[in-house]
Amino acid sequence: MAFSRISHKGRGEVRIYESTHDLSTNLAEYIAEISEASVKERGVFCVALSGGSLISMMSKLRDTPYSRTVDWARWHIFWTDERLVSKSHSDSNYKLAKDVLFSKIPVYPSYIHSINVTVSAEEAANRYEYAIRQLVRKGTVGASRISDCPKFDLILLGMGPDGHVASLFPLHRALNEKNEWVTFLTDSPDPPSQRITFTLPIAKVDAFTLPRNPRESYGSVLFFFGGSLDALLTCAIPEWLRTGIVNLQWKQLQLFGKLLLSAVYLCTFIQVIERIHQHLPEQRIIHIHSDDKL
Numbered sequence: 681m682a683f684s685r686i687s688h689k690g691r692g693e694v695r696i697y698e699s700t701h702d703l704s705t706n707l708a709e710y711i712a713e714i715s716e717a718s719v720k721e722r723g724v725f726c727v728a729l730s731g732g733s734l735i736s737m738m739s740k741l742r743d744t745p746y747s748r749t750v751d752w753a754r755w756h757i758f759w760t761d762e763r764l765v766s767k768s769h770s771d772s773n774y775k776l777a778k779d780v781l782f783s784k785i786p787v788y789p790s791y792i793h794s795i796n797v798t799v800s801a802e803e804a805a806n807r808y809e810y811a812i813r814q815l816v817r818k819g820t821v822g823a824s825r826i827s828d829c830p831k832f833d834l835i836l837l838g839m840g841p842d843g844h845v846a847s848l849f850p851l852h853r854a855l856n857e858k859n860e861w862v863t864f865l866t867d868s869p870d871p872p873s874q875r876i877t878f879t880l881p882i883a884k885v886d887a888f889t890l891p892r893n894p895r896e897s898y899g900s901v902l903f904f905f906g907g908s909l910d911a912l913l914t915c916a917i918p919e920w921l922r923t924g925i926v927n928l929q930w931k932q933l934q935l936f937g938k939l940l941l942s943a944v945y946l947c948t949f950i951q952v953i954e955r956i957h958q959h960l961p962e963q964r965i966i967h968i969h970s971d972d973k974l
């Protein structure tokens with residue numbers, strides 16, 4: 681299987697695959713290995729999943745040998761984020777994972793820890809955090825040795841085209857949440873607007889993908905605060921101001937704005953990465969970032 685590795689000074693590595701097929705084959709193998717090791721060590725395997733393209737990349741787990749060899753009855757499944765829609769809605773991360781995976785493999789229904797979407801987003805976040813706290817207390821979910829955080833055996837995160845992971849969006853205030861494990865959004869930049877998400881202290885990042893198209897990504901700085909600066913700049917400057925300025929001035933303003941935003945992003949990025957690195961060796965988190973987004 682062809683893939684190249686980039687190591688990050690003992691802080692995990694990036695694997696770049698030549699095809700989605702190779703990536704999903706290797707991902708299934710990796711998940712099965714971590715599951716086996718966790719069950720051996722702790723008697724259970726606690727995995728947190730995002731929604732999106734990640735789920736189809738996990739679909740090889742339904743096939744042999746995994747359908748027979750994985751100890752499915754020991755799996756506890758969590759969601760890194762959820763959209764506040766009914767569980768039968770096509771936007772539901774729960775529905776996606778259930779349709780593609782969990783209706784096809786013998787996991788215990790009571791070990792599927794989905795997010796309650798019948799209450800307000802705030803209430804749903806509080807209840808989910810409470811449920812996780814109870815499981816940490818019982819020892820089902822591991823506890824961090826260095827922070828007041830749960831330690832899942834594995835967290836699998838996709839990444840949206842704008843660089844969002846779980847429902848943590850670039851520059852959104854949910855990124856500043858330091859105390860809660862789970863928070864909520866009522867103004868998600870991507871619909872649906874109401875979402876529940878793991879916060880940055882839990883959804884730490886240990887793989888760094890360097891986007892291959894520098895024009896779109898503005899280099900590695902935008903790994904987490906990803907996306908197009910043009911789009912962000914357009915959001916940041918009100919319409920009345922943009923239309924009130926002649927084209928030439930607008931070009932200069934764009935350049936100035938880009939420089940300013942780049943500086944702000946760089947500072948914020950460094951801070952976030954420093955914070956993430958404080959916790960890195962503790963928890964396995966895999967980022968899936970497919971190139972066709974770039």
Ligand SMILES: O=C1O[C@H](COP(=O)(O)O)[C@@H](O)[C@H](O)[C@H]1O
Pocket residue numbers: 729730731732733734761762763773837838839840841844845846847870
């Ligand atoms: O909105 C979401 O998007 C991200 C990324 O999805 P992808 O299809 O672009 O990989 C997903 O990880 C997250 O769970 C979901 O709520």
